[in-house]
Amino acid sequence: MATRLQFENNCDIGVFSKLTNGYCMVAIGGSESFYSVFESELGGVIPVVKTSIAGTRIVGRLCAGNKNGLLLPHTTTDQELQHLRNSLPDQVVVQRIEEKLSALGNCIACNDHVALTHTDLDRETEEIIVDVLGVEVFRQTIAGNILVGSFCALSNRGGLVHPHTSIEDLDELSTLLQVPLVAGTVNRGSEVIAAGMIVNDRTSFCGSDTTATELSVIESVFKLRDSQPSVIVDEMRKSLIDSYV
Amino acid sequence: MWEQQFSKFDGGAASRTILPQKTIQNFFHETLIFAHQREPSQSVPPSRNRRSSTSPQLFSVFEMPRKPRRKQRPKSWPVTFSPFARALARMASVSKPNRRSKSIESSEKPTRSSTSNGSSKHTLEERPEGSESSDGEFDGVVQADFAFFDPKPNDFHGVKTLLQTYLDVEEWDLSGFADLILEQTTVGTVVKVEDDEDEGVFALATALNLWRYREQRCIMKLKEFLLLKASQEKGVGDQLRLLLGERAHNVGLLVSQRVVNLPPQLLPHLYDSLFNEVSWATEDEPTEDLRNSFQFKHYIILSKIYKHKNAEQQKRKRSDDREEEIVYVKPEDEIFHELSSWSFCFPLRTQQPAPHELKNYRSMGLIMTVEADKIPTFRQQLTSLINEG
Numbered sequence: 055m056a057t058r059l060q061f062e063n064n065c066d067i068g069v070f071s072k073l074t075n076g077y078c079m080v081a082i083g084g085s086e087s088f089y090s091v092f093e094s095e096l097g098g099v100i101p102v103v104k105t106s107i108a109g110t111r112i113v114g115r116l117c118a119g120n121k122n123g124l125l126l127p128h129t130t131t132d133q134e135l136q137h138l139r140n141s142l143p144d145q146v147v148v149q150r151i152e153e154k155l156s157a158l159g160n161c162i163a164c165n166d167h168v169a170l171t172h173t174d175l176d177r178e179t180e181e182i183i184v185d186v187l188g189v190e191v192f193r194q195t196i197a198g199n200i201l202v203g204s205f206c207a208l209s210n211r212g213g214l215v216h217p218h219t220s221i222e223d224l225d226e227l228s229t230l231l232q233v234p235l236v237a238g239t240v241n242r243g244s245e246v247i248a249a250g251m252i253v254n255d256r257t258s259f260c261g262s263d264t265t266a267t268e269l270s271v272i273e274s275v276f277k278l279r280d281s282q283p284s285v286i287v288d289e290m291r292k293s294l295i296d297s298y299v
Numbered sequence: 300m301w302e303q304q305f306s307k308f309d310g311g312a313a314s315r316t317i318l319p320q321k322t323i324q325n326f327f328h329e330t331l332i333f334a335h336q337r338e339p340s341q342s343v344p345p346s347r348n349r350r351s352s353t354s355p356q357l358f359s360v361f362e363m364p365r366k367p368r369r370k371q372r373p374k375s376w377p378v379t380f381s382p383f384a385r386a387l388a389r390m391a392s393v394s395k396p397n398r399r400s401k402s403i404e405s406s407e408k409p410t411r412s413s414t415s416n417g418s419s420k421h422t423l424e425e426r427p428e429g430s431e432s433s434d435g436e437f438d439g440v441v442q443a444d445f446a447f448f449d450p451k452p453n454d455f456h457g458v459k460t461l462l463q464t465y466l467d468v469e470e471w472d473l474s475g476f477a478d479l480i481l482e483q484t485t486v487g488t489v490v491k492v493e494d495d496e497d498e499g500v501f502a503l504a505t506a507l508n509l510w511r512y513r514e515q516r517c518i519m520k521l522k523e524f525l526l527l528k529a530s531q532e533k534g535v536g537d538q539l540r541l542l543l544g545e546r547a548h549n550v551g552l553l554v555s556q557r558v559v560n561l562p563p564q565l566l567p568h569l570y571d572s573l574f575n576e577v578s579w580a581t582e583d584e585p586t587e588d589l590r591n592s593f594q595f596k597h598y599i600i601l602s603k604i605y606k607h608k609n610a611e612q613q614k615r616k617r618s619d620d621r622e623e624e625i626v627y628v629k630p631e632d633e634i635f636h637e638l639s640s641w642s643f644c645f646p647l648r649t650q651q652p653a654p655h656e657l658k659n660y661r662s663m664g665l666i667m668t669v670e671a672d673k674i675p676t677f678r679q680q681l682t683s684l685i686n687e688g
Contacts, residue, residue, distance in 0.1 A: 063463060063473045085470060242455065263474055 055279075056251075056258045056272050059091050065241045065261025066249040068207070072114045072159070073252040073259065075166060075210070076121035077142050078102045081111035095257055103141040107134060108156075114252065118162035118169075118203065123147035123186035127156035149186050153179045160203045163248065165210045168231050170194045170202040192230050197223065204246050209253045212275040214238050216245055236275040240264050253278075444493035445501065445565055447572055450481040454489050457500025461556040465601065466524050467664065468648050476517035480505050480554065485584065486576045486593065488569060490557070502557035502565070504573045508592040509599075510547040521552075525601070525666060528645040535641050542597055542668060549596035551577075553669075555629070563630055567682045570631065574674055595671045597640075602632050602667075605653070605660035606644060626660060630688070634680045635669050642667030 061070045061084045070081040071092070077100050080089050092102045107116045108129035118125045123146055126135065130150050139148045153176055155161050161172035162183065169189040171180065180191050196205045197216040205216040212234050215227065219237040228235045240250035241261040251260040253276050260269065273279050450458070459477040480487060480503070487505035491498060512518045522543045529536040542550050555569075580593040605626040627633045636642060644663040653660060669677070 060470070062468060063470060065474075087470070244456070 056260050056264075056269050057091060057095060058260050058262045058264055058269070059088065060262045061088050065244075065263045066246075067259055067261050068114050068247075068249045068252050069112050070114055071252055071259070072117060072119065073254050073257075074120050075254045075256075076100060076146055077119075077124075079113050079117070079138075080104050081113050082106050083111055091259070095259075099256075101141060101143065103138065105134060105137060105141075115157050115159040115204075115249070118158040118164060118183075118187075119146075120164050120166045120187050120189065121146070122166065122188040123149060125158050125162070125183065125186060126150045127158055128152045129156055147186050149182065151179055151182055158203070159248070160201045163203045163206045163208050164189055165208045165231075165233070167210065168192065170196075170206065170208075170227070170231070172202060173200050194227065194230070196227070204248050207240075207247045207251055207253050208233070209258075209276050210255050211277045212236070214240070214247050214251075214253075214272060214275055216247065218245070234275060236271060238268065238271045238275075240268055240272070242268075443562075445490055445562075446493045447569070448489050448491055449484045450487045450489050450503075450505070451484075452481055453498060454481060454491075454500050457491075457498070458489065458503055461500060461503050461558075462554075464603075464649060465554075465556070466521065469520070469524055471520040471524070472515075472517040475515060476521070479507065479512060479515060479517065483507065485580045486573070488572050488576070490561070490565065490569065502555075502561050502569065504553075504555045504569050506551040506553050506573065506577055506593075506595065506598065508548075508595070509543060509550045509552055511589075511592045513547060525599070528664065528666060529643065531645065532643040535643050538641060538668075539666075542599065546597070548592070549594060551593075551595040551598050551671075553598040553600045555600075555602075555631075557629070559628075563685050563688065566631060567678070567685055570678060570681060574678065597671060598669045598674075600632075600635055600639075600665075600667050600669065602635075602665045603628050603647070604632065604644065604663055604665045605657050606663050608659050608661055626657065630684060631677075631681050632665065634677055634684065636665070636667060638673040638677055639667035639669050 059067060061067050061081070064070075067088075070084065070088075072079040078092055078096055080092055080102060082104050089102070089104060096102055105113060107113045107126060108131065110116070116127050116129075124138065124142065126138070126148065128150060135148065135150055142148060151158075155172060155175060161175060163170045164183075164187055167189055169183055169187060169191050171183065171191055171193050173193045173195065175193070180193075183189065183191050194202055196202050197218040197220070199205050199216065207214045208231065210233070213227075213231060213236070215224070215235055215237050217237050217239050219227075219235075224235050224237060238247075239245060240247055242263040242265055244250050244261075244263075250264065251258060251272065253259075253272070256278075258272060258276055258278055260272065264272075448454075455474075455477055458480060459473060462473060462477060465473075465476075483505065488503070489500055490502035491500055507518075509518065509522070525539060525543065526536070529539045577593050577595065581590050584590045584593065605628070607624050625633075625636075627636075642665060644665050647662050647664050649662075651662065653662070
């Protein structure tokens with residue numbers, strides 16, 4: 055199920071939060087209601103950590119991670135690094151990396167098995183991603199945009215990409231990532247998917263401007279609905295299929 | 300998205316993305332005027348669709364002399380924040396007021412009988428010299444054509460961004476409020492750049508009748524917010540309650556938001572178009588209720604100012620008082636403030652880092668109310684303020 059919420063009247067919740075299968079990070083500031091929505095959905099299953107990165111609230115866009123590890127930009131302070139190391143589960147490797155492209159969340163899109171990265175990322179960073187996150191790395195663009203982390207939201211079960219992604223690109227990316235992909239929007243037509251929503255294998259959160267149509271696409275591609283989508287098709291098969299050739 | 304708005308004005312590099320570079324600018328300019336200017340003798344149908352949102356027609360009210368200025372070098376280069384603002388400041392100092400007023404007289408005056416269907420187009424030329432553009436062909440002359448449009452549902456994101464801090468940090472139905480503004484197409488103006496694929500919204504002006512929309516969640520929350528802020532001030536609380544309650548039939552919320560460095564030359568036209576629309580709506584609306592809903596007697600304005608931190612500024616003995624008590628973010632607020640029936644300030648919870656010049660100031664919210672019959676005075680004073688500034 056996908057939940058709608060906002061951060062201080064801002065529907066770009068993917069900027070102020072980060073969700074993986076192992077943990078969730080939320081920005082400080084903003085009202086308690088933002089934090090409490092996460093607590094009520096995820097509480098007990100995975101830790102919800104309040105933090106800042108480099109003294110800012112844009113935690114979702116500055117870091118990249120999955121259940122195996124978390125990568126932080128070089129601008130992260132020592133206290134923040136220590137706080138994260140303490141708060142996150144022990145199996146999560148927290149690493150601060152020296153990369154000139156410091157908005158790692160905008161440059162790297164990853165799930166637990168594979169990552170798409172900005173084409174200009176350092177070789178060293180790519181190696182660290184392979185080590186820390188335990189993923190296979192592909193340098194790609196999405197609909198001609200190099201900020202792959204911004205224009206796609208990825209989980210182990212599916213992915214949502216920029217609405218102008220061509221069919222060929224979708225096929226290619228889907229083959230690389232080995233998950234079904236859909237080109238769509240979030241927050242009432244916004245193309246910046248990763249800013250508007252966060253997702254893991256069990257749940258997802260979207261900005262409150264997200265329309266019902268967008269929400270149903272998200273629930274379908276990330277397989278968040280309680281019932282299997284194929285059940286509906288099987289039941290309706292008789293009325294859908296007119297005749298067999 | 301807010302960053303995106305700012306970056307559009309941040310120097311030559313970003314201005315490349317929004318402003319088409321017209322190398323044959325004179326030609327283009329003249330043909331544009333020729334193609335779109337309406338003849339005064341043309342008869343206009345009685346039902347005025349002020350502007351069709353799909354194909355705005357244009358008339359050039361504001362012509363800047365072009366050829367001579369290509370060779371001119373400005374004498375003084377005012378120090379302002381961005382190359383764009385610098386260019387505009389230069390242009391303001393160089394432009395000749397006489398020629399400008401002549402061109403206004405010769406072109407269409409926005410009177411009721413001859414106003415075309417369409418938006419007003421205001422052509423401003425800038426010369427961002429020393430811009431950071433790496434484009435070799437960039438000859439330093441960039442044209443920004445601002446056009447006024449009716450609000451359209453497409454403008455949702457731009458309008459919402461402009462209204463982000465309207466009620467400080469309150470969580471309220473901001474999307475609903477933006478939708479409300481966009482639905483009211485008869486009164487309301489959105490300023491965009493002509494032929495901009497991004498359709499970025501640079502400014503917004505509208506007037507909402509507080510009685511007509513009293514049931515809307517966003518308006519109810521807004522009224523609560525205003526009353527809460529007024530409760531800390533003696534005296535004005537009751538007046539505000541009256542205006543928001545019994546007298547709401549004739550009270551309009553004047554919403555005017557823009558990007559920080561929008562050229563001030565647009566402001567008189569923006570407000571003219573808004574107040575003209577209000578008076579036309581009192582005649583053109585289909586039902587009597589709607590017609591009456593635009594007979595505003597009072598306008599409420601919610602705005603932001605910078606107030607000096609030390610209240611003892613008044614005791615300064617020096618005559619050259621460099622530091623003023625209040626710095627108005629929007630120039631027209633000063634005039635509204637003077638003409639207001641009453642007003643008060645309240646502290647804002649969001650404290651943005653102030654630019655160096657404003658380090659002694661604190662940003663505060665300002666709520667004031669202006670009577671509708673003071674509007675003509677306001678329009679005059681605004682025109683003279685912008686022309687002299």
